Amino acid sequence: MKESDLEGAPPGVAATVAQVGERALIERIRARVPAPPDWVRVGIGDDAAVVAPERNTFDVVTTDALVEGVHFDLAFVPPRAVGHRALAASLSDLAAMGARPRAALLSLGLPDALPAGDFDALVDGLLALAAVHGVALIGGNIARSPGPLLVDVTALGSAQERRILQRAGARPGDVMFVSGRIGSAAAGLEWCRAHGAVAAQAVGPEQDRVRERTANGGQDPAPAAFRAAAARFLYPDPRIRLGWALARNRAASACVDLSDGLADAVHQLASASGVGAIVDGDAVPIADDVRVWFEAQGRDPLVSALTGGEDYELLFTMPTRHQRVLQAVARQVGGLPLTRVGVLTRDPRVMLRRDGRDGPLPPGFTHFR
Amino acid sequence: MKESDLEGAPPGVAATVAQVGERALIERIRARVPAPPDWVRVGIGDDAAVVAPERNTFDVVTTDALVEGVHFDLAFVPPRAVGHRALAASLSDLAAMGARPRAALLSLGLPDALPAGDFDALVDGLLALAAVHGVALIGGNIARSPGPLLVDVTALGSAQERRILQRAGARPGDVMFVSGRIGSAAAGLEWCRAHGAVAAQAVGPEQDRVRERTANGGQDPAPAAFRAAAARFLYPDPRIRLGWALARNRAASACVDLSDGLADAVHQLASASGVGAIVDGDAVPIADDVRVWFEAQGRDPLVSALTGGEDYELLFTMPTRHQRVLQAVARQVGGLPLTRVGVLTRDPRVMLRRDGRDGPLPPGFTHFR
Numbered sequence: 100m101k102e103s104d105l106e107g108a109p110p111g112v113a114a115t116v117a118q119v120g121e122r123a124l125i126e127r128i129r130a131r132v133p134a135p136p137d138w139v140r141v142g143i144g145d146d147a148a149v150v151a152p153e154r155n156t157f158d159v160v161t162t163d164a165l166v167e168g169v170h171f172d173l174a175f176v177p178p179r180a181v182g183h184r185a186l187a188a189s190l191s192d193l194a195a196m197g198a199r200p201r202a203a204l205l206s207l208g209l210p211d212a213l214p215a216g217d218f219d220a221l222v223d224g225l226l227a228l229a230a231v232h233g234v235a236l237i238g239g240n241i242a243r244s245p246g247p248l249l250v251d252v253t254a255l256g257s258a259q260e261r262r263i264l265q266r267a268g269a270r271p272g273d274v275m276f277v278s279g280r281i282g283s284a285a286a287g288l289e290w291c292r293a294h295g296a297v298a299a300q301a302v303g304p305e306q307d308r309v310r311e312r313t314a315n316g317g318q319d320p321a322p323a324a325f326r327a328a329a330a331r332f333l334y335p336d337p338r339i340r341l342g343w344a345l346a347r348n349r350a351a352s353a354c355v356d357l358s359d360g361l362a363d364a365v366h367q368l369a370s371a372s373g374v375g376a377i378v379d380g381d382a383v384p385i386a387d388d389v390r391v392w393f394e395a396q397g398r399d400p401l402v403s404a405l406t407g408g409e410d411y412e413l414l415f416t417m418p419t420r421h422q423r424v425l426q427a428v429a430r431q432v433g434g435l436p437l438t439r440v441g442v443l444t445r446d447p448r449v450m451l452r453r454d455g456r457d458g459p460l461p462p463g464f465t466h467f468r
Numbered sequence: 469m470k471e472s473d474l475e476g477a478p479p480g481v482a483a484t485v486a487q488v489g490e491r492a493l494i495e496r497i498r499a500r501v502p503a504p505p506d507w508v509r510v511g512i513g514d515d516a517a518v519v520a521p522e523r524n525t526f527d528v529v530t531t532d533a534l535v536e537g538v539h540f541d542l543a544f545v546p547p548r549a550v551g552h553r554a555l556a557a558s559l560s561d562l563a564a565m566g567a568r569p570r571a572a573l574l575s576l577g578l579p580d581a582l583p584a585g586d587f588d589a590l591v592d593g594l595l596a597l598a599a600v601h602g603v604a605l606i607g608g609n610i611a612r613s614p615g616p617l618l619v620d621v622t623a624l625g626s627a628q629e630r631r632i633l634q635r636a637g638a639r640p641g642d643v644m645f646v647s648g649r650i651g652s653a654a655a656g657l658e659w660c661r662a663h664g665a666v667a668a669q670a671v672g673p674e675q676d677r678v679r680e681r682t683a684n685g686g687q688d689p690a691p692a693a694f695r696a697a698a699a700r701f702l703y704p705d706p707r708i709r710l711g712w713a714l715a716r717n718r719a720a721s722a723c724v725d726l727s728d729g730l731a732d733a734v735h736q737l738a739s740a741s742g743v744g745a746i747v748d749g750d751a752v753p754i755a756d757d758v759r760v761w762f763e764a765q766g767r768d769p770l771v772s773a774l775t776g777g778e779d780y781e782l783l784f785t786m787p788t789r790h791q792r793v794l795q796a797v798a799r800q801v802g803g804l805p806l807t808r809v810g811v812l813t814r815d816p817r818v819m820l821r822r823d824g825r826d827g828p829l830p831p832g833f834t835h836f837r
Contacts, residue, residue, distance in 0.1 A: 140526060144740070145635050146564035146725055147530035149627065152521040157509060161516035161607060162531075162573045162622055168614040195515035204531045206575075206620050238530060245537040246615020251575050253531055253622045258518065266514050356515055371513070 116218050117211035121241050127215075128205075128222050128236070135235045139202065148237035150202055156257035159198035163188040163254075163358075167247035175291040177300050178217040180333035181250060182224030188358060189254035190232060190337035191411040195356040197264040197346025198256035200232050200339060205239035208249030221250070227304070232339055262346040266371035269353035269416040271445040275368075275376065276425070276437050278338055278412040280331075280386045281361050282400065285407025286393065287332030290325045302326055304334035324388030335411040344431040345415055350424040354415040362405040363463020364414040365441070366449055372416075375444040378405075378460055380453040384438040401453070406461050416443060485587050486580035490610050496584075497574075497591050497605070504604045508571065517606035519571055525626035528567035532557040532623075532727075536616035544660040546669050547586040549702035550619060551593030557727060558623035559601060559706035560780040564725040566633040566715025567625035569601050569708060574608035577618030590619070596673070601708055631715040635740035638722035638785040640814040644737075644745065645794070645806050647707055647781040649700075649755045650730050651769065654776025655762065656701030659694045671695055673703035693757030704780040713800040714784055719793040723784040731774040732832020733783040734810070738818050741785075747774075747810040747829055749822040770822070775830050785812060 116124060128143065135142045141149035152158065165171055165185045173181075186203060193200045205225065209218065229236055234254070291299045338356075345351040355368045361383070369376045385404045393400035417425065429437055441452075451460040485493060497512065504511045510518035521527065534540055534554045542550075555572060562569045574594065578587065598605055603623070660668045707725075714720040724737045730752070738745045754773045762769035786794065798806055810821075820829040 140629070141565075141632065141634060146561040146723075147528050147567065147623075147625075149565065149632055150527045150529065151629075152525075152527055156521075158519045158521055158527060158624070159516050160519065160571075160573065160622075160624065162575045162609050162620070164575050164577060164609050164611050164618075164620065166577050166611050166613055166618075169612045192515040196510075196518065198516065202529075204529065204622065206531045206533050208533060208535050208618065240531050240533050240620075242533050242535050243538045244535055244616070247613070249533075249535075249577065249618060251531070251533065251609075251620045253529075253573065254516075255527070255529065256516075260509070260520075263510065263518055265510060354515075 114215040115211060116209045116213045116215055119215045124218060124241055127219060131222055131226055132236050135237065139235050139237055142235070142237045148202070148204070150237065150255065153257040156259055157263065159193055159196050159256040159258050161189050161192035161254055162251060163192065164249065164251040166249055173248070175295050175299050176333065177296060178220040179224035180299070182221035183228045183304060183334050185250040185252045186225045186228050186234070186254070187335045187337045187411060189252045190234070190339060191335070191356045191358060193254055193256040194338045194342035195264065195354050195413055196258060197262055197342045197354065198258040199343060200234045200254055200256040202235045202237045202255045203229060204253040205236060206251040207239065207241050208244035209241065210244050210246070210248055213248060258346065262349065264342065264346055264351055264354035264415070266353055266355045266368050269368060269372035269374055269443050270418070271374050271443050273352050273416040273418050273443045274439055275365070275414060275416050275441045275443065277361060277384065277414050277440050278341055278435055278437055279410065280384050280389070280436070281410055281412065282385050282389050282393070282404025282407050283328045283331040284335065284409035285403060286389045287325070287328035287330065288409060290329050291332060299329060299333060302329045302333055304330065328389060332409055335409065337411055338413045338435070341413055341428070341432045341435060344428045348424050348428055350421050350428050351415040351417050354413055357410045357412045357414060358408060360406050360408045360410070360463040361414065362461050365460060366463060368414060368416065369443065369449050372443070375447040375449055376441055377444055377450045377452050377457065378441040380451050382438060382440050384436060402461060406463060408463070483584040484580060485578045485582045485584055488584045493587060493610055496588060500591055500595055501605050504606065508604050508606055511604070511606045517571070517573070519606065519624065522626040525628055526632065528562055528565050528625040528627050530558050530561035530623055531620060532561065533618065533620040535618055542617070544664050544668050545702065546665060547589040548593035549668070551590035552597045552673060552703050554619040554621045555594045555597050555603070555623070556704045556706045556780060558621045559603070559708060560704070560725045560727060562623055562625040563707045563711035564633065564723050564782055565627060566631055566711045566723065567627040568712060569603045569623055569625040571604045571606045571624045572598060573622040574605060575620040576608065576610050577613035578610065579613050579615070579617055582617060627715065631718065633711065633715055633720055633723035633784070635722055635724045635737050638737060638741035638743055638812050639787070640743050640812050642721050642785040642787050642812045643808055644734070644783060644785050644810045644812065646726070646730060646753065646783050646809050647710055647804055647806055648779065649753050649758070649805070650779055650781065651754050651758050651762070651773025651776050652697045652700040653704065653778035654772060655758045656694070656697035656699065657778060659698050660701060668698060668702060671698045671702055673699065693755070697758060701778055704778065706780055707782045707804070710782055710797070710801045710804060713797045717793050717797055719790055719797050720784040720786050723782055726779045726781045726783060727777060729775050729777045729779070729832040730783065731830050734829060735818055735832060737783060737785065738812065741812070744813040744816040744818055745810055746813060746819045746821050746826065749820050751807060751809050753805060753807040771830060775832060777832070
């Protein structure tokens with residue numbers, strides 16, 4: 100046991116972050132971070148971090164915040180998943196630009212009473228995802244929060260000048276594709292909310308799932324479909340490889356991530372590109388189990404999937420003449436489904452086509468609505 | 469008046485950020501940001517920002533958070549000062565590394581009821597300081613906060629490899645210098661707390677102060693000394709020019725900023741460098757008015773100045789043979805005082821010498837104490 104575990108905590112009682120203290124918390128992070136690559140010239144522990152840039156690339160940088168009570172609820176989201184999701188949100192932004200992620204900064208606002216074990220789990224969750232994508236944690240900030248737990252992650256990546264993907268750039272006639280399955284994370288969120296922390300604790304990130312399923316066999320207390328949906332919500336897999344393949348093959352005319360849902364992504368991309376869109380509702384890829392479940396709740400599976408956020412898939416567009424390139428991209432991203440979901444139009448309206456009839460595409464999630 | 473001002477707000481009632489909505493808030497920021505320099509390839513409004521690196525330099529990056537109720541109280545800190553201070557804290561970190569600031573990302577957590585005018589003022593305060601230092605606001609994030617107002621700023625700068633200043637690097641025998649006057653911000657904080665928002669609203673940043681003093685003449689309702697101290701607290705001036713001069717002249721063996729007070733800075737620098745220190749209490753530069761005021765409160769001016777944070781000055785060390793270089797540095801930073809405040813020692817203890825007697829230097833401010 101480390102000395103810091105004992106600071107101020109009575110014997111037998113789990114320490115809180117307030118008892119451990121700011122300096123010891125930073126040391127707990129530092130002890131968990133693997134030796135940085137040589138391009139990190141100054142890492143955790145100085146006034147700022149120093150990074151050698153990658154030759155002939157531009158810096159790509161983004162910041163994303165998770166706020167307790169708005170983006171997650173510790174009653175059913177394990178701290179490990181909070182750390183994972185905070186980094187995933189920023190990495191997903193880099194993926195949408197076609198950037199290769201390199202480094203991250205972690206800024207935490209911690210309620211006094213947060214158990215130090217939860218703090219450790221949060222950091223472990225972030226670092227596990229960082230390891231998968233070769234991201235170095237190079238710095239950050241720790242402050243008290245008089246209210247919610249706050250997790251703000253800044254991610255830095257690199258991209259070649261002529262291979263940067265943007266929201267703007269799509270043209271009328273370009274076709275739209277989306278990766279993965281839509282709505283699973285929204286269903287997973289509701290499953291976690293209904294089943295609580297104990298069930299969520301049993302759900303692992305994507306890379307653990309096969310192993311878990313095998314280990315549990317028929318003993319699995321949760322239906323496999325919902326464990327998968329919960330994992331999509333708790334441990335989203337940012338589509339770094341897809342973004343990079345799209346950039347490298349110069350396949351896409353525009354790209355955006357689905358952090359606020361597919362409907363929002365279509366609106367954002369169309370608006371930035373100055374075009375309209377028709378989404379083909381029948382083509383939107385929704386997992387069968389998720390579709391059945393939404394129906395059982397009396398909800399429209401398509402609208403639920405379009406407007407539910409947290410999927411962290413990519414929406415991208417390409418001219419129809421590029422569709423051969425799409426096959427190369429598909430090979431490079433392994434089994435990740437890439438589904439054609441619509442077309443961009445000169446008509447500036449953003450429409451949803453269902454059963455041959457067009458109506459306005461619903462808006463996506465925004466804060467303060 | 470913009471359309472967004474009217475969204476949901478009854479006539480004659482000032483809109484809140486919740487009524488304005490996330491998208492319109494982003495537009496309000498975008499409308500305030502001047503045209504970015506050409507090295508910003510993608511700015512506000514995409515999934516991430518893209519920046520062309522400066523030739524032959526390294527990226528220097530830092531993040532700092534201000535949390536309402538911990539770092540500031542809106543009862544006596546105007547929103548404009550919150551925006552200024554949030555950027556100043558990150559720029560001060562870059563100054564301590566000898567870096568030239570280039571760009572910033574702003575991540576906000578906003579309570580529903582925050583008046584939209586306060587949001588605008590916060591952004592204006594940040595952008596005014598950004599303009600002084602040639603910093604481009606290139607992106608960020610807006611989220612709801614169910615609790616305090618949260619302001620997280622990531623700053624990016626550049627520095628040449630061999631001119632980076634670090635906390636580590638000081639050697640026994642090196643002398644310590646501090647910039648500016650210590651304790652003014654702590655006194656200013658207490659003055660603002662006692663006099664409230666109306667008085668604080670009348671205090672401007674450093675560049676406005678001369679004009680204000682002239683304009684007010686003898687009519688000034690607040691003693692000039694305390695208006696100056698309040699300005700040091702509300703509108704700290706990050707020592708970018710000093711950090712850059714120290715780096716360019718290769719004058720300093722180590723450097724750290726004083727965000728958590730001089731005592732903390734000495735502890736941090738000594739610990740990172742693996743040395744001890746003796747601070748000469750009689751040499752610590754405290755403004756006369758501030759000293760008198762601390763004494764009138766029955767407090768030890770030296771201890772108050774050493775342990776009060778928020779000064780955002782720099783502490784740096786240099787070998788005694790470099791002291792000629794110090795004169796060049798002093799010329800390059802104009803009238804900013806640079807005061808010798810002690811020496812580093814082989815003995816690992818960190819001591820304060822007062823009236824010829826040595827005792828332990830008090831610890832600085834840390835969160836959760």
